[in-house]
Amino acid sequence: MLTLTEEQGMLQEAARGFLSESAPVSQLRALRDARDELGYSRDLWRAMAELGWTGILIPEEHGGLDFGHMGAGLVCQEMGRTLAASPYISTAIMAATAIRRGGGPGQQARWLPAIAAGEAVIAVAVDEARKHDPAGTALRAQASCNGFRLDGHKTFVADAVGADAIIVAARTGGEPGEAEGLSLFVVDARAQGLDIERTLMVDSRNAARLTLDGVQVDEADALGPVGGAFELLETVLGAGRAGLAAEMSGIAQESFARTLGYLRERTQFGRPIGSFQALQHRAAHLYCEIEVAKSAVLAGGQALDRDPTGAGFLVSLAKAKAGEVARLAVAEAVQMHGGIGMTDAVDIGLFMKRARVAGEWLGDASFHAGRIARLRCF
């Protein structure tokens, strides 16, 4: 059934209520204007932990709710509606998935309860160039002492600033472009040789550029099989992509709702501009696109809950479609708001900015369309 379960519906409602109350768009604006170093509110993060959301993908024995990806997506969707900034996708979704599915008992015991409690923030570092390309990972991990020595660069690492640890994709073998030879390591954020350069992004949130210069990790810091962690990485990325798709769906829905409101209330030529047929037809088309994207997001989330390692196709569908639709929704929102939509004084531009970053992160629509084409053999 492509519908929410009763529990999921309740979570969605709770999330909507809480976030519109505790993390409205004005919060992002305030963080931005204060040039906040973290780019998100620690108070909000703690509150999300108290609600159990940070443990949504963590087994109960580690203090989590084990509520599933669909539930995580609903939180993301509601965060998209209010542009709530938090390390939710990197930590509660991606890092939690990586450690749960690839970590040993020690790692799980160390990190999962901490994530669930909102006490640990963990970023995931994959990209090394301007476009997402996990198999292209070149950062080298060379056997050394009891572990590995990491050398290389990472870019577009969301939430690395202020993180306790960073999960780094590295190459223990093979060549860039190959799935073979990839490994994942948990690196302490204060490790020697690790430089974290904060980069302020267009959405007023952080991404970091990392330089790893002889960073030493133990064999025990590996997640998943050394040299064979590509499947685990794909699972982690899939979870993150589904979260981003849901967030973009929320952004599209909210910016559309605001646009509809503006169309009803703004008067020009003696009538509400929403009575102009050309705008009506564009709004109606956009409505259809948003509904279609919602279905893809729902299917992607459900697929992850059925099989977290085999949902790549539907997750890519969700990320590609939600990305394109969010792009259309925010573009139409600005255009239909007219001049006021171009000003920083109203929120529409903030939705446009976040949609762009969420669209790029973990693969843009082209990337995922390409995956779909390959999986469909054309």
Place this chain on the structure above:
Amino acid sequence: MLTLTEEQGMLQEAARGFLSESAPVSQLRALRDARDELGYSRDLWRAMAELGWTGILIPEEHGGLDFGHMGAGLVCQEMGRTLAASPYISTAIMAATAIRRGGGPGQQARWLPAIAAGEAVIAVAVDEARKHDPAGTALRAQASCNGFRLDGHKTFVADAVGADAIIVAARTGGEPGEAEGLSLFVVDARAQGLDIERTLMVDSRNAARLTLDGVQVDEADALGPVGGAFELLETVLGAGRAGLAAEMSGIAQESFARTLGYLRERTQFGRPIGSFQALQHRAAHLYCEIEVAKSAVLAGGQALDRDPTGAGFLVSLAKAKAGEVARLAVAEAVQMHGGIGMTDAVDIGLFMKRARVAGEWLGDASFHAGRIARLRCF
């Protein structure tokens, strides 16, 4: 100056007057309903010759007007407006260009005056598969006796039915995909071993599939250098493509004009449907596209007149843009005409059909966009 010269303007007016009088859309309809074997009117062709149009690209010493490609394009544009069927592009444009630029004195003397006089129809056979790909020519020409023996297939050969001769692209060397090794031969339409299968196309005109089984040609039947005729072929194709671009521009203009007329006169909900803003905006957008396509067509024609062998870039631009715009124009025409536009009783569907064939012939928009990308190195 991207404008017509005075002489060109006069030709355009004359062509518009003559064709709307002597070859209105009803002529194509009548030929179709009569299942005419040729698919065009011999009377019209003779009349076009009397007006000098068949000799528009032929030097005066061979009985032509030598009026240039821009002029030929204007005739094509006006033919597009009335869907006048004739072997104009294959014979008066492509064959005339091929023989003028690649033929020896004997060939020129034999064919050019005959084309100018409307006494010879010559088709040009290039394609061998479903998509246009001149360099992909595989039809073999093997040295034999005093000439060559041709073996292979051709498809989508417009106007081959009823033609006196066919200019055939063949491979005397190299491999399919290479420019090197291509040759052009004038093959008598009654040559032994040549089978011409008539194929009725969606636009009610003919294209033929040719089978050449040991067709013998002389060395003297070659146009351009044997094994090195690719550049000549490109010039011939360029001339044809510019003609098709102009024809599609005419189709777009005329189907748009008819749509505007319908928008003004058709009443629903107590008002002309052209007063509905959503249709107004789409019509206005289409107007812009048609204007933009016209500029490209004009530039392509002028470029050919400046340098018939070096105009490939602008001609591809014209063919690609005019093709896309004609596609949009006929699609909008059918949709805006509503149910009536779907019936065979009105002409709009005929424009849609011809636009589709003209768009495919000598390379569709993708083909030409690809050429442009390669020439621009991206």
Place this chain on the structure above:
Amino acid sequence: MSELDAFRHEVRLWLDAHCPAPMRELTRGEEDIVWGGRRWAFRSEAERVWLERMAERGFTVPTWPKAYGGAGLSRDEERVLREEMARIGARSPLESFGIWMLGPALLKFGNEAQKREHLPRIARGEIRWCQGYSEPNAGSDLASLQTRAEDRGDHWVVNGQKVWTSYADQADWIFCLVRTDPAAPKHRGISFVLFDMATPGVSTRPIRLISGKSPFCETFFDDVRVPKENLVGELNRGWDIAKYLLTHEREMIGGGAGGLLGTRPIGEVVAELAGSDGEGISDPLLRADVMRAEIDTLAFALTMDRLRDEAAGGQGIGARSAMLKYYGTELNKRRTELMLRAAGSDGLEWEGERSGGGRLARDWLRAKGNSIEGGTSEVMLGIIAKAILELPGA
């Protein structure tokens, strides 16, 4: 075992015993559909027997009451029946506008006599119906229709013209919108009447489309005498029935997503047409457009599933049928464009065996009508803007 399981068991046994083997073969499309009617010629004994047996059980119209030729099944039981038919690949015994359109309208608006007269004959495939709605000057603005029915005491005399009457030339009866009060506001003077196509004064003329032959006809009424008892519902209230049927039709077209349902993935089809030999579609623009169409088609198919699931949850689909109709038909136009691009000049042949009688070109042309028939895309967008988005009127 639940009641539903018991029903399933019973249906399975019955189908196994009664569905003739030839009726379990894949249909080849149009030419295997049984439309019924007075002039219907069964193409095989199996076809005849299958219809007879199914009609006897009420399974041609399973949810209709037994009194009117149905089986009185619940929605769940109907679903079970469909599933069990699908399990053995059983063909539909009968399709008709009577089943799809008139039946639901009569059940809702007809009087007892009308139901008893018409519904069982529809269920048994004895009478084939056509639908007289659109007119040359009443397309998107259907309510402006001009076909007039003049009151002559015990009967009406109908004069006027309908267009887009599917299979009018093969139908036995027509359900028809006529103007019974020319003085009233346009929505208030329309009535819904039924009459025999064999009545003197009725004539039809097939419509040729840009894609070739079509089931559509123009239908002319020249002093056609229609008994008063053939009025369905109240006099001058026919627009209520028309609206009901229009929504119903839109949901059907939308539910079938404008013909997209059950088609092969566009990427696969295009790769095959383009002869890509498993190396991917090499034309970069075509490939890009196919990628986008594939994504939209997949996401749209999920949307149909979602709306169905939500409807099952009692939320209904309502005006969102306009979305399905709009999006599905526009997608189908894209699909046929892409197929034709991939097929290149081969796809432009109009006749002959090699091209299946110009199948690709004709499908491409025919699809252009999808976004016009059953309410244009523009009308659908207007419905969405007003009924769903609640945008203000001009």
Place this chain on the structure above:
Amino acid sequence: MSELDAFRHEVRLWLDAHCPAPMRELTRGEEDIVWGGRRWAFRSEAERVWLERMAERGFTVPTWPKAYGGAGLSRDEERVLREEMARIGARSPLESFGIWMLGPALLKFGNEAQKREHLPRIARGEIRWCQGYSEPNAGSDLASLQTRAEDRGDHWVVNGQKVWTSYADQADWIFCLVRTDPAAPKHRGISFVLFDMATPGVSTRPIRLISGKSPFCETFFDDVRVPKENLVGELNRGWDIAKYLLTHEREMIGGGAGGLLGTRPIGEVVAELAGSDGEGISDPLLRADVMRAEIDTLAFALTMDRLRDEAAGGQGIGARSAMLKYYGTELNKRRTELMLRAAGSDGLEWEGERSGGGRLARDWLRAKGNSIEGGTSEVMLGIIAKAILELPGA
């Protein structure tokens, strides 16, 4: 030697002799533009001298009459001047809204005293003007503006608010649309007035855009006293001047094709941003979109050439400026979208040297306003539909 050739010779000699070397260097954009005005601080002596010399010859406003600070050149002579300036890479000595907008309006609608007072100061760059048109509730529907000028005998008192006043915070004077007859139909109660921004009661507040800082301001008028002689044209007939200037502005934006003019080919830019190493853009969707944008951009550039050539033939460009404005700005939005896609995460940086202060992201955001400012795309399409296609009103 023709007269024009003689003029060219003379201009060439003069430019060679008078254009300072630093003024022949490529401008780095905004920061090298000379806007003039009371508070203008020249960034170099060369800048000052160059303006002085050009103004003395009337070359800052070459086609204006000599009496008002121009050089009285014909269109052909002006073209020669531009060509000769381009030949040596001479920078523009002065840019201003006075030159672009107010000057043409005064030449057409102003009285002799107004021309003599204002035009020479514009030509010499002494007074910098801004334009008071849009208001918060009067955007596309500009004529609904509410800023009021009340008649107080020998002067008006102006109250209200303008938005999108470019450089209002740096301008010396404003040309402004005000409502002088609130009772009249909206187009008939508007007047066109000029006043000093230093007048008590005028205040400005810069507008921050989604792309960051901008030259736009909100401008507030609180009991601003404006002498009666500052009315341009007839009382309550200001809308004629407004329309003239709006068309003029649209032609300027359209002529510059929304900033597209002189930009590098999008294919080249994207290939460079994507780091394709000459192997073509590998992302198939991006490549396809760039191919289409390249074609549209090339064909559009040819369209600008064609319209210019046709205008030179005396046909004028007229309402087709709406086409240029619409198409050019929509293309520019596509262009910046493609650039950002190609640049990936690098393009999403907002600050810092590496990203040139977030140049790509800011350009992308800023371009979204192109299809809004100077008349929205929707307004342009409406103009085309009505003025060119002559489609009927609602």
